[in-house]
Amino acid sequence: MPTVNIDGIPVEVEAEATIFDAAQKAGVWIPTLCHHPAVSNVAACRICMVELDRGDWRQLVTACNYPVRRDITVYVNSETAVKARQGVMELLLARAPESPELKELAARMGVKGTPYPTVTESQRNCILCGLCIRVCEEAIGQSAIGFAGRGVERVVATPFRLASEDCIACGACAAVCPVGTIQVRLHPESREVEISPFKSRAKLLVCAECGEKMVSEPVAGKVLEKVKLDWEEFRKRARLCPSCRRKRAAAALTQGSRNK
Amino acid sequence: MTTAVKLTNPQELEAYRAEVKARRGAIAHTVRVCIGTGCAAKGSRRIFELFQEAAADAGADVEITSKCVGCHGFCERGPIVVIEPGHIFYQRVEEPDVAEIFRETVLSGRVVERLLYVDPATSAVAQTEAAIPFYQAQQRIVLAANGLIDPRSIDDYLAIGGYAALAKALTMPPEEIISEVEKAGLRGRGGGGFPAARKWRSCRQAHGYPKYVICNGDEGDPGAFMDRSVMEGNPHSVLEGMIIGAYAIGSDQGYIYVRNEYPLAVEHLKIAIGQAREMGLLGDNILGTGFSFDLKITRGGGAFVCGESTALMASLEGKAGEPRAKYVHTVEHGLNDQPTNLNNVETWANVPAIINRGGDWFAGIGTQRSKGTKVFSLVGNVVNTGLVEVPMGITLRRIVEEIGGGVQGGKAFKAVQTGGPSGGCIPAEHLDTRVDFDELTGLGSMMGSGGMIVMDENTCMVHVAKYFLGFLQDESCGKCTPCREGISQMLSILDRITHGDGQDGDLDRLQVLADLLAGTALCALGKTAANPVLSTIRYFRGEYEEHIKEKRCPAKVCKGLFLYEVVADACKGCGICKKNCPVSAISGERKQAHLIDQAVCTKCGACLEKCPFTAIVKV
Numbered sequence: 001m002p003t004v005n006i007d008g009i010p011v012e013v014e015a016e017a018t019i020f021d022a023a024q025k026a027g028v029w030i031p032t033l034c035h036h037p038a039v040s041n042v043a044a045c046r047i048c049m050v051e052l053d054r055g056d057w058r059q060l061v062t063a064c065n066y067p068v069r070r071d072i073t074v075y076v077n078s079e080t081a082v083k084a085r086q087g088v089m090e091l092l093l094a095r096a097p098e099s100p101e102l103k104e105l106a107a108r109m110g111v112k113g114t115p116y117p118t119v120t121e122s123q124r125n126c127i128l129c130g131l132c133i134r135v136c137e138e139a140i141g142q143s144a145i146g147f148a149g150r151g152v153e154r155v156v157a158t159p160f161r162l163a164s165e166d167c168i169a170c171g172a173c174a175a176v177c178p179v180g181t182i183q184v185r186l187h188p189e190s191r192e193v194e195i196s197p198f199k200s201r202a203k204l205l206v207c208a209e210c211g212e213k214m215v216s217e218p219v220a221g222k223v224l225e226k227v228k229l230d231w232e233e234f235r236k237r238a239r240l241c242p243s244c245r246r247k248r249a250a251a252a253l254t255q256g257s258r259n260k
Numbered sequence: 261m262t263t264a265v266k267l268t269n270p271q272e273l274e275a276y277r278a279e280v281k282a283r284r285g286a287i288a289h290t291v292r293v294c295i296g297t298g299c300a301a302k303g304s305r306r307i308f309e310l311f312q313e314a315a316a317d318a319g320a321d322v323e324i325t326s327k328c329v330g331c332h333g334f335c336e337r338g339p340i341v342v343i344e345p346g347h348i349f350y351q352r353v354e355e356p357d358v359a360e361i362f363r364e365t366v367l368s369g370r371v372v373e374r375l376l377y378v379d380p381a382t383s384a385v386a387q388t389e390a391a392i393p394f395y396q397a398q399q400r401i402v403l404a405a406n407g408l409i410d411p412r413s414i415d416d417y418l419a420i421g422g423y424a425a426l427a428k429a430l431t432m433p434p435e436e437i438i439s440e441v442e443k444a445g446l447r448g449r450g451g452g453g454f455p456a457a458r459k460w461r462s463c464r465q466a467h468g469y470p471k472y473v474i475c476n477g478d479e480g481d482p483g484a485f486m487d488r489s490v491m492e493g494n495p496h497s498v499l500e501g502m503i504i505g506a507y508a509i510g511s512d513q514g515y516i517y518v519r520n521e522y523p524l525a526v527e528h529l530k531i532a533i534g535q536a537r538e539m540g541l542l543g544d545n546i547l548g549t550g551f552s553f554d555l556k557i558t559r560g561g562g563a564f565v566c567g568e569s570t571a572l573m574a575s576l577e578g579k580a581g582e583p584r585a586k587y588v589h590t591v592e593h594g595l596n597d598q599p600t601n602l603n604n605v606e607t608w609a610n611v612p613a614i615i616n617r618g619g620d621w622f623a624g625i626g627t628q629r630s631k632g633t634k635v636f637s638l639v640g641n642v643v644n645t646g647l648v649e650v651p652m653g654i655t656l657r658r659i660v661e662e663i664g665g666g667v668q669g670g671k672a673f674k675a676v677q678t679g680g681p682s683g684g685c686i687p688a689e690h691l692d693t694r695v696d697f698d699e700l701t702g703l704g705s706m707m708g709s710g711g712m713i714v715m716d717e718n719t720c721m722v723h724v725a726k727y728f729l730g731f732l733q734d735e736s737c738g739k740c741t742p743c744r745e746g747i748s749q750m751l752s753i754l755d756r757i758t759h760g761d762g763q764d765g766d767l768d769r770l771q772v773l774a775d776l777l778a779g780t781a782l783c784a785l786g787k788t789a790a791n792p793v794l795s796t797i798r799y800f801r802g803e804y805e806e807h808i809k810e811k812r813c814p815a816k817v818c819k820g821l822f823l824y825e826v827v828a829d830a831c832k833g834c835g836i837c838k839k840n841c842p843v844s845a846i847s848g849e850r851k852q853a854h855l856i857d858q859a860v861c862t863k864c865g866a867c868l869e870k871c872p873f874t875a876i877v878k879v
Contacts, residue, residue, distance in 0.1 A: 043585050046741050046780045060779045066587050080779070087776040091745040115769070116749050128738065147580070147738075150563070152748045154738030 005073040019050060019063040019074055028076050030063045031085060031109055033092075033178045034129035039138045041065040045129045047092070049084040051075040060084050082110075090114045096125045099179040119152075125181045128154055132173035132182055142166045145173065145198060158198050168218035169193045169202035186213060207241035209248075214241050267540045268548040270427040277424075280415045289324045289366050290344040291315075294407065296331025296489055297524065298646075299338035303355065307339055310358040314366075324366060327416075330406040330493015333647035334394055337377060342407065347388040350375040380643070380665065394644050397662045399625065399651045401633050402609045406493040411528045414535040417496040423541055425612035429504040430549045434464065437508040441611065443619025445631035450476055450567070450604030451680070451708045452784070453630075453697040459601055463591040464509045466599035471511040474595065474602040475502055476572060477518040477525065480564040481680030482731060484711040486635040487605035489647050491518065491525035494609070495532035499555065501608035503542060504615060506553040509601050514553065517572050519560045529557055564735035567709075568783050569594075569602045571737070582737045583783035604709065606635055626652030630696040634707065640677075640714040641668045650695060657691040660714055671716040675799070679708030681728045681735075682788035684795025685721060704795040706788070720817035721800040722807050726754040728792035736785065743786030746777045750793060758818040762808030767797060816878040819863050823879050828853035830875035837867035837876060 001012045004022035011026045018041070023030050034045040043062040051058045052066070053073035060081065063074075075081055089106050093114035096102050106112075118124065130147065133156060137143045144167035148157040158164035174182040174195065185194040186204070193216045194201045202216040214220075224231055240248065267273045293299075293308040311326040318324060332340045337351035343365045350361060350372065357375060364370045377386045379393055386392040389407075400406075409416035417423070429437050442457035463471060475498060479487040491498060502514050518526050533555055536542035544552045558576055565571045566581040573595045575581035594600025610632060614622045623631050630652040636659065639645050643665030650659060656676055660666065667673050675685040684705030686693065693699055697707045715724065729751050738744040750773045753766050774790030781787045797804060806812050813821035826837075826846075833851040838844075845861040848854030856867070856876075868876040 042739070043782065044739050044741070046782070049780050061587065062585065065585055084776065084780050087772070088741050088780055091741055091749065091776075094745065094749070116745075117752065119745075127741070128744070149738070151733060151736040151738040151744055154744065 002068050003071045004068055005071075007074075007076050013068055015069060016067050019052075019061070019066045019068060019072075020048060022068060022074070023050075023063060023076060030076055031089075031105055032064055033105075033127060034131055035064040036131055036135065036176050038176070039131065039134040042130060042134070045092070045127065046088045047085055049081060049088065051078050051081045085109060086111050090116060092127050095119050095123065095127050096179045096181070099125065099181070102127070102179045105178075123152070123155070125179065126156060127179055128156065129178060130156070131176045131178065132156060135172045135176045140168070140170055140172050142168060142170075144168075144200070158200070163199045163201065167195060167198065167200035167202070168222050169195055169200055169216040170219045170222075171195060171216075173198075188213070207244050208239040209244040210241060212241040212243070265539060270430070270547055273418075273423060273427055273541075273547060277418050277421075280419050284419055287323045287325050288345075289322060291324070291326035291362075291366060292329045292342040292344070292407065293326065294330070294332050294338060294340040295328040296335070296338075296406075296493060297485065298331065298335030299340055300524075302339050304339035304353075306355060307341065307353055307358055310355060311341075311362065314358060314362040318362075318367065322367075327410040328412070329409060330411050331403075331489040331647055332389070332407040333398075333403060333489070333649070334392070334644065335646040336644050337646075340407075342389070346371075347390070349377065349386065349389045349392070351377050394646070394648075394663055394665070397654065397658055398649050399633050400649045401613050402490060402497070402606055402635055403493075403647065403649045404613075405497070406489065409494065411493050411495055412531050414496060414532070414539065417494070421616070422496055422612075423500055425615035426500050426503055426541065427547060429507060429615050430547060430551060434508045434510065437504065437615065438464065440619040441508075441614055444610075444614045444622035445619075445626075445629075446607065446610055446614060446622065447630065447697060448603060449606035449610070449634065449709065451682075451706070453707055456603060456607055459591055459603070460505060460509050462589065463511075463599050463601040466592045468592075468599045470513055470598055471509055472595045472598060472600040473502055473506045473509060473511045473514040474569075474572070474576070474600060475514070475516040475608050476567060476569065476602055476604045477516055477522070478560050478564075478567040478572060479522075479605070479709060480519060480567055480735075481709060481711040482728075483639040483713055484637045484680060484709060486637055486647060486710045488522050488525055490605050490609050490635075491522065492528050495525075495528045496536065497609045497612055498529070498605055499532055499536055499542065501611035502555065503536075503546065503553055504611050505601065505603070505608065507551055511601070512553050514555045515576055515595075516555060516557045517560060517566070517576060518557060519566075520562050526557060526559060533557070563737070564731075565737045565783070565785055568785060571783070572602065573600065580737075582739045583785070585782065606710070627694060627696045627699075629698055630707075634695060634710060636678075636710045636712040638664050638712050638714070640712075641671065641716040641719070642666070642714040643668055652696055653694045655692050655694055656686065659695070659712065660691065664714060667714065667716045669716075671718065673714070674717050674719050675715045675721065675724075677705075677713040677715065677724070677728075677792075678711065679706035679791070680711045681731045682706070682785065682791050683708045683711070684791045685715070685724060685799065686795070687799040690799075704791065704798055706791070718815055718817070720758075720813050720815035721796040721803050722754065722758055722813070723815075723817045725793045725796045726751065726758055729754060729789065732785065732789045736789075740780075740782035740786060742777050742781045743783075743789060746773050746781070747786070747789050749773055750777075750790065754793070757804065757807050758813070758821070760807070760811040760818075760821050762804075762811075764808070766808055767801070767804060770797065822863075823858055824856055824861060824863060824865065824868060824876055825879050826854050826856055827875050827877055830873050832873055832875070834872065836870050836872065840866045840870045842866060 006026045006028050009026040013022045030048050033047045041064045043065045048063040049060045050063045052061045089111045094116040144164040171184040174184045183196045191204050192201045202218050205214045291311045315324040339353050341350045341353045438460050446456040447453040563581045566575045568583045571581045571583040590600050633649050635649045675687050677685045700707050733747045736743045777790045816822040831853040838846040845857045
């Protein structure tokens with residue numbers, strides 16, 4: 001097993017593990033944005049830059065996808081590495097200046113603000129890390145969203161920017177969004193869930209007893225497809241929310257013990 | 261043109277070659293018309309047709325062949341027609357000249373003086389290519405056959421010794437071929453300058469099947485057309501290089517990725533592939549040796565970034581053309597995650613010559629660390645624009661002054677830009693630098709794939725930097741933060757500088773962003789994107805400072821940073837400027853000197869353009 005020396009701390013990792021894995025093992029913090037254990041690494045955000053010792057020179061590499069194949073020495077908190085990460089953060093802050101999540105990460109990295117003018121409104125609040133796209137494709141298997149446009153025109157969008165037919169309103173994209181831009185909104189009046197800003201809406205399954213919202217119907221449908229359960233049968237069995245189901249079970253128990 | 265012969269061993273190839281040569285020997289006269297893109301744009305295809313008609317009319321008592329050939333490189337002087345025997349080189353040939361050339365030169369052996377090249381510096385008349393200064397300092401390996409052969413004829417290629425290198429290579433152990441390329445010191449011509457042999461060896465040693473070889477023909481630098489001319493003018497040389505490479509590496513499938521804007525290159529490559537397959541030089545059991553290799557052409561979709569190897573491979577896989585990290589090299593995990601060897605068109609085209617004449621011969625040309633020749637497209641404010649192939653180690657001065665004939669219109673030289681949009685501008689004081697991968701990098705520019713733009717004294721270097729950065733902003737894929745956001749932030753700083761709104765500290769801000777890009781961008785496009793800015797700041801800092809501090813553009817290019825004025829003595833009061841001014845900023849009585857109201861003037865320059873007496877100047 002190769003040894004990675006991270007800021008003076010030696011740790012052994014499996015071959016092909018990443019520098020980020022090694023850093024976690026060593027307890028050295030490296031900021032990440034476009035990295036998530038559930039999906040592949042693309043190293044697009046460049047916030048995890050660290051310095052790799054190449055003998056007579058040092059190279060900035062991304063920790064999240066640099067594979068460890070032999071013994072290496074890495075500097076996470078060298079001046080160059082810190083400066084590189086801060087520089088990237090300053091550029092990102094110009095895109096999402098309002099994001100509390102990004103501001104918190106910036107503060108932890110010692111970045112107070114950005115010297116750059118904020119990008120235009122249509123581009124704002126999304127740092128284009130692409131986690132939402134990868135989670136939708138790789139983890140959920142839906143590919144309801146993707147990148148559109150190139151360069152500064154790049155955006156995350158649904159096909160033709162219409163509500164996507166492939167979106168099941170599961171909310172995984174919102175769950176992984178590191179800047180809190182993707183949101184799950186509930187619309188009780190229409191019994192719908194909306195994934196903002198993609199305009200995707202889906203009917204909500206509600207509890208037959210208390211009316212509590214449970215899950216989007218297409219999500220339930222998708223899950224049941226996987227376990228090969230008949231949808232109608234499920235409707236009968238699982239038409240209650242967990243709390244009502246618990247109450248009913250408890251009631252049945254008390255009923256049973258009284259009858260004894 | 262189809263040949264039904266299928267060659268099943270090297271002896272048959274040589275026999276067929278002898279037969280073709282014998283047939284050629286019987287032809288008394290040959291007319292070669294360049295149909296390279298430059299000449300074709302000036303109507304050379306029609307000229308070719310006229311020669312054919314003339315030959316048909318002349319009857320059958322003399323055998324006359326007229327053929328279309330590839331780019332000669334001297335595009336400034338196109339259309340170019342060469343007559344054999346005598347290598348008589350006619351330039352700027354127009355349709356009415358055809359009859360005269362045919363009657364005088366082809367039939368009677370007399371030279372048409374007025375169509376020969378006259379050196380503007382010495383007034384010397386050149387009858388052949390060899391006598392023209394543009395060609396004298398050149399050394400042609402890759403472009404050697406371009407003006408001689410019809411790119412659509414495999415017989416033409418065979419007649420000049422084509423596929424002999426392949427036949428020879430197939431008798432060599434693969435490792436020996438790699439050693440020969442190593443001895444030659446061939447470095448990648450696409451920009452990186454990576455040693456080709458090292459790449460080939462790593463790919464040969466990598467585990468996995470299938471292995472792929474790729475030819476990168478996604479040439480996209482502004483003003484560059486080196487690879488285009490090779491693919492269009494001598495497609496078989498690229499094929500032959502690739503087949504040899506595939507044999508050395510152990511690959512049986514290859515791809516040629518050609519940018520979509522090169523339809524003629526695609527057409528000629530397609531014909532060449534078809535011919536090579538038919539003759540048993542490509543496909544199953546090549547020349548009966550048991551080695552099989554086939555090629556496919558893929559057309560790009562118009563993205564500059566697809567010239568980057570990993571983006572090109574993603575594009576070949578049918579994905580969006582975006583680069584990925586190269587921590588694991590493509591020779592191990594490339595196309596379809598398989599070992600893949602990618603080289604540029606010019607690199608492949610050098611291979612047959614290396615195998616034919618040996619690595620030592622190739623290594624004898626050039627400098628210690630840059631061997632062989634390099635093709636450049638010489639463009640911009642230079643007298644002789646065109647395609648040049650020079651030995652490595654030649655000075656930039658010789659390229660610009662001897663081959664290029666100096667700056668157009670007798671103006672002063674300001675800079676030469678090499679390396680494409682990611683390259684840099686080299687000023688006059690470094691003109692004696694030698695063309696060498698490492699020396700150009702040392703100057704803050706690079707060899708790149710071979711674009712060379714000459715700039716005269718009327719060029720604003722801030723404007724140049726802005727132009728290239730704007731190009732890269734348009735071509736950035738947008739995947740990584742520094743390239744997408746950093747270039748656009750740099751551009752907005754340059755934009756305000758060229759509009760007279762530059763601020764103190766802007767140069768430092770540009771430097772910070774440039775360092776960030778170089779250190780943190782994902783691919784070479786982003787890492788080198790700041791080069792045009794850095795090199796112009798390095799050599800023309802004063803010009804930036806004038807823009808920022810004095811709000812003046814010394815080259816008078818940046819609108820708003822100079823004024824248009826009427827020179828009263830020269831003004832005849834004709835009123836043309838007044839009539840053409842779109843904002844009525846000009847006043848004055850007839851036959852009296854006119855005046856421009858600077859408060860109203862929008863600096864469109866219409867007055868200057870229209871004034872018949874050059875009485876309007878930029879100040």
